[in-house]
Every structure is written in C-alpha cells, then in structure tokens.
Amino acid sequence: MSEGGKQQRTQQKRQQPQANLDNGQHQASQDGTANGASKRPGPQATSTPPRKKARLSGPAPAPAVSSIQEQRRLLPIAKGREALVAEIRANEVTVLLGETGSGKTTQVPQYLLEAGLAGAAGLIGITQPRRVAALSLAARVALEQGAPVGGTVGYAVRFDERCGAGTRIKYMTDGMLGRELLGDPLLSRYKVVVVDEAHERTLRTDLLLANLKRILRVRNGESGDNRNPLKVVIMSATLDAEKFSRFFSNAKIVYVKGRQHPVKIFHAVQGQTDYVDAALRTFFQIHVDQPPGDVLVFLPGQEDIESLDAAIMLFARQLPAGAPEVLVVPMFAALAGEKMGRIFGATPRGARKCILATNIAETSITIPGVRYVIDTGKAKEKRFLAGAVGGGFDTLLTRDIARANAMQRAGRAGREGPGFCYRLYTEDAFRAMAPAAEPEILRTGLAGSMLQLLCLGQDLQELELMDAPDVEAVSSALRTLFLLGALDSTRALTEMGRAMAAFPLEPPLARALLASKELGCTAEVLDIVSVLAASAPLFIDAGEQRGASVEARRKFVHPAGDHLTLLNAVHAYAAVGGGGADAKETEEKEEGVGRSARKEWARAHFVNERVLREARSIRAQLVGVCAREGLDARASVGDDADPMLLALAHGLAQNAALLMPDGTYKQVMGQAIVKIHPSSTMADKKVPAIIYNELVYTNQIYARGVSSIPKSFFASLGAFNRRAA
Template identity: 40%
Template sequence: MDSKYNISSKNWLQITKAAIKRIKPTPVLPSGNSPKKIKIDDHLKSNSNGVNNKKKEVNGNQAGNDQQNKKAIANKNIQQQRRNLPVFAIRNRLLEEINKRETVIILGETGSGKTTQIPQYIHSARFEGNKKIGITQPRRVAAISLAQRVALECQSEVGQIVGYTVRFEDCTTKSTKLKFMTDGMLLREAMVDKLLLAYSIIVLDEAHERTVHTDVLFGIVKQAQKIRKAKNFPALKIIIMSATMNVDHFSKYFNNAVAIYLEGRTYSVNINYTVKAQEDYVHSCLVTIFQIHKQRPANEDILVFLTGQEEIESVAHSVRLIANEHPASKIPIKVYPLYAGLPSQQQLDAFRPLAPGMRKIILSTNVAETSLTISGIKHVIDTGMVKSRTFHSGTGFEVLRVQRISQEQAWQRAGRAGREFDGFCYRLYTKSEFELFLKSSVPEIQRCNLSNVCLQLLSLGINVVKFDFLDKPSNESLTSALEQLYQLNAITSIQSPELTDLGKQMSLFPLDPRYSKMIISAKNYGCLEEIVSIVALLSCESVFYTPVAKREQANLTRHKYMSTLGDHLSLLTIFRAYNNANEKRKWCKENFLNAKNLNYAKEVRTQLMDICTKCNFEKSSCGKNFDQVRKCLLTGLFMNIAELHGPKQYVTVDTKTPVHIHPSSVLHGTYPHCVVFSEVVMTTKCYLRTITTINPEWLQEIAPSYAKSHRLTTQWTQNGH
C-alpha cells in the first residue's frame, strides 16, 4: 500500500468528490396543486392528552409540570419533523391512490418518510378497519427500531397501538394495530393462517432486498389476496415499498399494479469516489475514518459498512488503539458494532445519541443498509463489499464469500448519510469500478438452499414446483431441496411431495430442516438437552474470541474445553461451563469467549425448548454418554459425511468432493477416518467446518437407505471411538 495511505502520514487517502445527479423517475404524485391538509391521529393525541391530564392531577408539583413541559416540547419537535418530510405534502393524494387499489407499488427516495409515515397515514384513515396493518422488514433490528420510532410519533407505548414481532420476541397486544415484523415471522404466521385473515393491509417494505422470506411472501400474500376476493372474505390490500427496485418487474408480477413515485428527500448526500482502486479496503477504511475524525467537528457521526462480525471486531479494536496511541483529534470517540448476531438490546445501543462534544463510529454489516435512521450519522464509509452465501446444488455446498455489492446496495448505503441533515458518502472504490457493479443483487432465493423454503410451502399445502415465484429458482435447486427433504423422511415423495408426520413436526421449528430432524430425533437417543444446546450454538455467530496478538494464549486457555471427539461436543462443553459460571462476562473474558454470542445462544435455546414443550417432547440428558449425541447428530447430518482417502485428504461421501478440515477445528491435524460436518466453506480450498468423529457403522443403523446407495470405503480403525 502506498505511503500516502499511512495513518500517520499527512497525505490521507485521496478522494475525488463527484456531484452525482440523482436519477428521478417521472412522478405520478403529487398533482400540480398542494393537497388539502388533514389532521392526523386525532384519537391518539386526545388519548395522550388525557393521560397527561391524569398525571398532572397526581403529580401536581413543579417537577411534574416541568417533565410534562419537556414531553410537550419533544412531541412538538417530533410532529414538526414529520411535517417536514417530503411525503407529508402529498399524503391526501397518496391515501386516495391506496384506497382505490388492491395493490400499490411505492417507490420513494431514502429519507422521503415512506417507511414510518405511510403506515401511520393508513391507520389515521382507518383503512384497516377492525384488523391489523402488517409491515415487514428484512431484519430484526429494523423492525424493532421502526416500531419504537413510530410508537414515539404516535405518543404510544411499544406493544400497544404500535408493536413488533421478531424471531424469539413478541412485543404486541390485542390492541396493536400497526405491527412491524421480520418477513420470516409473517411467513410463520401464514403457516397457521394461510389467508392472513388477521390483516387487512400488508406492507412489504424494502422489497428490493429480495431475501428468501420476502420472495416467498410475495407469492403467499398474492395468493391470499386472490382467494379472499374469490370467497368474498374481507379484502387484503398489498403495498410494496422500496427506495430502489425494478418497478416494471414487480408491477407485472402483481397483475400490472400501479407504481407511485414519491419525489424528494429531506437532505442531500455528496458522493465521493477514490481516485484509484484500493488493494486493502480495511486499511483504506481506517484511513478514511481518521481523516474525517481529524477534519470534521464533534457529533458528526460515522457509519462504516463492513462484511462480518470478525472484521467488525478487528476494525473496532484498531480504531480504539489508533485513537489512544495516535489521537488525530481531541474529540472523544465511541465505537459501536452492529450486526445480526448481536442481542437486540446491544444492537439498539448504536441508535442512542451521544453527549455533545463526542463522535460515534458505527461499524456495521449490511443490516444498516435499509429503513434505519441512526441518530447523528453524517458520514458513510462504503467499502463496497458484502459477505454473501451461495448454495451449489450440484455439490450440496453453501459457499460463504466476500464479494462486491450491487449498485442498488451502494445507493442504499449512501442514503444513510442524508437522514437528519446533508451528508457525505465516501466510496472506497472508483467510479469506473462502481459502473461495473451489478445493477441489482441476485435474489437470495436463486442462490440459497431451498430445503427450508420447500418445507414451509408444503406446510401451507402449496405445490412447490408450481408456486408463483417472482423469480423462479432453477429446477435443479428445487429438485435438490426436495431430495434432501425426502432423505430426511420429511416428505412422501419427490415427484408429488406431501409432508409426513415427521415433516409436519419439523416445520414447527424455525431452523434448517436437518437441525429440526436432530432435535426431534433426540428424544429417541435420550439427549434432548444436549442437542438443543448444540443447535442453538450453531444458530449464532462464533463463540470464540481470538485477538491476533493473543492467539496462542487464547488457544491454550480454551484447550481444557476441547473434546477429542470434535467441535460439536467442544461447543457443548463450553456452553455447559458458561451456564455454570457465576460471573459470566468475566468468565468469558478470561477464556477468550464471546459473551454476546453465548448469551444469544442461550436465548435461542430457551425458545427452542419452548417449542419442544409444546410438541410434548420429554426432557432428557445423556450426561457424558457422548456416543448418543454423535448418533443424534448423524440423524440430521448423515448427508454431510467425509472420509479419509489417502494421507491428509478427505472426500465427501455424498458428492465425492475433495475437502480439508478447517484450521479452526479442534480436529485439525488429527485425521480421523470418518467425520460428520455442519458446513463447507470455500476459499482457496474447500474446508469442512464444525466437525465431529463418527463410527461408520452407525450410518447403516441410522440411515439404511442412504447407506445402501452411499457406501463407505474406510473401516473404523481408531481405538476409543
């Protein structure tokens, strides 16, 4: 890297400022004249005033009055902010269009106010009647933070008129009318209520993200709308919203639905490109952070887009270290990580404003790309990279790799800088590089393992092959998913699939079908407690924290928890020790373990055990009889077996693919004859990650039909296993 990128150098990363003209579509709204203003949320305001009056009666002292005055001023400011949003001026015309159409597509610029305001306008007009308005978001942090913001604007407590539901957390009541939720949660509701009769309006926000759950929801709500109309049930209105999307494609899919364009954003964003391509985007990111920190005043906060937890933790450490050893400014900084694996409360820490005279630096994955307004953000640093998972049906492998974002994602990221005031976006790539990015991201449904999608659709009685996808996955991917479900005994056949009793039970768990099968099988092996713990740990980010400077010390410290049988049992041993620790955070620090991720795994485990209780599974534990656990792992992962072929070379039994044990595995360098693995990651080689030794003879016992067509060539020769 050239010396001008050196943190201590006076010559910082060269940035070229480009005055980018935003491409605005021809507006449908508003008409020439400003619409007549209407009074919004009268019932909420009168109710709130009533509450305030009661408080004044009870707290008749000066302190109480001062508190009420502060609340009144804060509410006045919030209502003024709402009136300043571009969408406010055209709300009447917008409501007219929504009211007269079954399906509406709304394309609004970032910062126009569509996500927070349109659901409130609809509720103020009482379009939902005696039912709910459901608003979906691709990510839990967005669903929670939006519900909190809208509740504040409505002068209501979260869980009352405005609530949210995310995985393992429900904050709604019978009085909830505006329900924010992740798309996955609405999909699970559809498994119980196929026509979504609890809702009169469904708002599918951030439609451009094209998560697998969102794509499935497109087809489900479209079908529910059609059936409800045919049976003269209460109508279901569908609203699709985004700042960037292929409008023609969506319109055609939703029966030529009208697209409404909302022009205008509250604040502008200046886009900056690098003069030349960057070899090390992480280093360039650090340089840019401290360039901004040196030159800009306090309380101009920075949002940085990175690819994953490990990268975020590493950059956070570097930022703190550089700030302490080479202060570029007297302004104190506070660094916040933000990624999906963080517990909800810690995710929300990033949204709280700091005291005057400080600077907040948020290091985030793409969870902060959409629908989030993070207080104080004026500068966005876009690395142009994202971590993406792609499933290859031919090999059965999911490949996790860091790759370039799409142009759509780049514009979404830039938009985070213009939410509260004019902002700046620093793109760590050249303009010519940007022009080579894909226009839109490849939909997740075309690059993921579809076994869980198929399981969910079959639980709804939907023919998977004939399902009306917005962009249909390949026949090869669908067939591969059905073959996996058939091998797991979840469906009756591949040609005419229907759920078996086992498959119906598996669909109750919000998990990969292989993990669901393991949990259900655990009752037969007397190890439900152990398997649920392992599955919970597999559902979160890595529990290991290994500082680069203390790698050897960390490995030696954790060695006492490592099992010679493999990674799954090592994770189980760590989790047991964590639960027995009195001071958990201190214990995690001493053992180089991630307290956040272990706590999240504990929360997931609690919810999974609740599902087991509802299914009347009897609690059981095998103690230290780990053969039972290993056999149970095999009930779900028998298609994930690799055996040793020659010196230091493994081959997968299912697809005969050469693979290697990942260096992070406790079994790295030991070369057991036969292992079961949770996943494969592909970098320069194919690596098996999270593996456990097994006895080859167990395959015939646990999956006889699979064993018949996939014969093992090695013999079990290791002693003690």
C-alpha cells in the same frame, strides 16, 4: 490476505508516514452535490435501535417543533396524504416508492386506519426484514397514536409479542407473518398487508409476496369469497418498482419524496487494488484536513477490519501533538455485546471516531454522528452452490457491491446533516456495478423453505415467485429432504417431515433433535442445536488474542469434537453463579451478583454471552415444541457421548466425510475433498470419520463445526439406506 502481507503493509506505512497522504486521490462526481442516497428508500425509522426513539422522525432540518402531531404534519408524505389514501382505496395492490425520510413506514398504516380501510376491527400488518425495526416502529407509532404499545399499535417478533384485542396496526417481521400463514393460509384477520423494504428481496419477503399474490386471487377473485378482500401495499426503492408492479398485474406505482441531507460523493480517480491501504490513506486525509465528524468505513469482513484497525492505531500515534485523537471502533455481527455498545457512546470532545464496519452498518445498525463514509465497494456474499453432488456447499467470497448498496452506504453520511462519501473505486466502476443485489432466493439453500411450503400444501416449483430458483437448487433441496426422511419417494411429506417442520430449525438440526427421542438425549441435543441456531458463533475469535482465547477454552475441549466442546461450554456457563440452563425465572429476579459473575466468566473464556442468552431463548421455544411433538426435553444421557453424536449424525448424514490414505477428507455423499476449518478442535486430528455443520468455500472447501464419529454409525443412518433409491 496473508499474515505476512499485512505485516509488510504495516511496515511500509511506518516508513512513509502521513506525508504520503494522497490529496489528489479523489474527484467530485459529476453529479457532485446530488445525493445519491435520496434515490434509495429505507426510512431511518426502520433501522434505528429502540432507545433512539427521539430520532425516529428523521433528520430535522425543519424548525424545532414541539408536538408529535406537528412533526407528523411536517413529514414529506403528509402533503400527499389524501391522494395516497385514494390510490390505495382504489387499487388492491399499490407499489409505494418512498425515499429515505419520507415517513412512509410510520404514516401509511395510520392513514389507512384513520381512513377506515381496515374496516371496523380488521388488522393492518406491516412487515419488516429485521426485528429491531418492528420493535422501534411500533414504539414510535404507538406514541403518535397516544396509546401504549400493545394497544391500537402492537408488534410481533420472535420471542416477543405485544398485541391486544384492540390492536389494529401490527408491525412484525416478515418471518413472523410467514409463520402465521401456517395457521391461517388466507391471512383472513388482515385487511391490509404492507410489505416494507421489499427491495431488499430477502428470502422471506419473496415467499411472502408469492403467498400474497395467491391470497389475492382467492379473497379478491371473481369466483372467490369477495366479502373479505385484501389490500396489499409494497414499499420499495425506485430501482425495483416496475418489477413489483409487473408481478402484481401492473399495480399502480405511487412516488413519495424523501427528506435527506445532501451527501457529496467523491470517486477514486484510479482503481485501487489494495482497498485497506486506500481506506487508511483516505481516513487520515479526512482526519487531517476535514472538520469534526465521525468516519464510517465499509469493509468486507473481520480480517480487513482488524488489519485496518491496527494500521490506523499505528499512524495515529505518529500524528503531531495537538492533533485530534482517533478512536477506532470495529463493528461486525460476531462481536460480543459489550463491544457493540461502544458504537453508541458519544465521541469524546476533540476526538474523531472511526467505525470500521461490515455491511451490518448498511441497514441493521445506525450509528449517530457519522459525517464521512469511506466505501471500499466490497462485501462478502454467501452463495449456495447446488450443482455439486452431496448436498452442495456454500461459497463465501468478497465481491463488488451493487449500485443500490453503494447509494445506501453513502446515505449513512447524511443522517444528521450534510455529509461526504469517499468511494475507493472509480465512477466507471460504479456505473459498471449491478443495479441491485441478486434476490436471496437465488443464492440460498432451499430445504427449509421447501419444507415449510409443503406443510402449506404448496410446491416451490408451482408457486408464482418474482424470481424462480434454478432447477438444481430445487432438486438439491428435494434430495436433502428425502435423505432426511421428510419426504417419501413420491415427494410426499412424511410424518417425520411434518414433525421437523414444527421446529423453528434448519431441517438437519430438526432431524437431529427428533433422532434424540429414541436415543434418550434430547436435553443435550437441545443444548447443542439451540447454540447452532443462534445468530453468531459461541466462541469469540479475538484477532491478536487468538492464542489466549484457545488457551482459555482448552478446558471445554472434548475429544469427540466441536459439538461436545460446545455442550461443555454451555454446561460450564450454566454452573456459574448458580443459574442453571432452565433457571430463567429465578435468574431474572436474581441480584446482579450472579449476572456479573457470568459476564466475567464469559469474558475470561472468550465466549459470547449474547449468543448464550439467545440460545437459551431458542431452547425454551424448542422445549415447547418438544412437548407437543412427544419429546421429553429432560431426557438425558449424562456424559455418554455416543448417543448424542448418533443423533447429530442422523441430521448431518449428508455432511459426513472419511479420512483418505493421503490424510485428506472426502465426502461420503459427494466427491469433494474437504478440509477441517482451522478454528475446529478437530483440525489436524486425523480421525477416521467426521460429521460437520456446514461446508464453506473461501480459499478452500472448509468443514466447520466438526465432530468425530465411529464409522459403525453409518450403517444405522436412514439417509444411507435411502441414498440408493
């Protein structure tokens, strides 16, 4: 959507105020009051932030209950407790279909422990795709067990672990259990592994399932060590249950009913071409006609969110006096921390909150007070295209969501009471959607996973996976690892590869860090890669304040490009309020003065402080690995840019492009013409050679995170010498 298009839309709406709202736009679905949401599992407990503990037992239409044990007994799953435990006892693998609100995630581990299925001292591990879920579940279940977190019930997520000698139930991220495999390939401490939210089919869940199948063969097999058998419980949505069952030799499927408020679903009568406009009209239709309750709108991305935000505010000002106030709250992952907090603030009396969210609100964040959901049926999806020579690239395109996601979105309206979902697409369009999203392992680059598996002595191609990736994706990953020097020409893991795998980083970043050893700039490369490994961009792109943000950050800009600009910002932040990059100890004890000064500095420079804090944690972890791998984390070259750029180039060798006579950039390893992303400090600079963090196709193939390097670097990069082979 162009800037001009947005303007035009806004203008049109100004001339046709809310009188134009289309009341006949929606019709109730055939299954009107049927709550599509109840077909989708995903216990609310898993996605509720820690501070919302009180809501973990789910929406409680049941009579008020006083004790925690009474609440446990009233959960739908409690009725089937004996039968469930008997099934799990009788089978090595059980697939458990639990609807939302069944209580399966909190209760099953306790049932198994109390039934003695973990033996006298064995562990029950429950994996989650998201860390907040692991944290909040452990807190709730510890409360139910009457023990402190870290006692009988503990958790393990990156940067944070609370488990003791007496811990028997361990909530953890699936990535963390994947890491544990490296040191204990048979997971011998675990008597039971429960894989929760398996229907999400994340990359880590799929790799874990493949490993569990392998472990079962060894620990439970006839020829194997039968003294320490493992039990596996897969928790999933109805849709995928049979597939999980088939994967685990037709494992028994057990169904548990949920408890969820009904959500009435309306479909559009006609297909909508402009979903932002349709969402605008639907919102005001709700706002004018419907009883109080907040509205959650699902949109594909930041651009649409900002566009709808502006349009809603424009109309809200034209509402007649006395109409309820409208409070628009945008929500997407790149948002700074303080703005995220607005989501959880209570809606002022007489006002209506309208949350404009990406699919972050589908699973990761649960917003209280939502009664109405507006679903555009769209989401952005990142997909790795391996086919292209030169390492391939990602596409980031808006696509139709799957039916399972549509049902999950609808369910967000029924968390606290009966709700309503307005789909901006027809019922036929809903039926035409794919039943479930494609598993992540088929959409993503695999170099990192492949390196991890090789360290376990496994091969991605030989591993029995639920869905095997394409040959092109596998060979692209092998090629990347070979060019980085992690594999030799016989595909065997090298010393370099083993060292790279020790770092919790993507292979290119790990390679850059290792290259910093010879170049004496480990301190600087650590600063840079830890920010790149964080979960959001450092610099906030603040919509209409875009000009101001560019101006505020001008002082960080380094002529060599984005990587050193980033480093300047990290250094500047560390200098504010006296807190250095390594000053974690003192900082925590420090008075609020330095802390508020840093916060204000970050706000003024449009820098995401949450990202800086996350990067600091990552950096501290990397420093620990550096010590074991023989890198001096304090080695610094001061302001000398060339060693840092050369170290980065060793990791990003596949991501290099040269300026052509016609002013475009062409990949060095590959044929693609790439364009420098407009957000880069190198946009329009026309330097002879660049390296970049990633290539993303949206409207064009954009290089993001770009630095200028001397052409003379290429000759010294191992990747270029290996390329011929």
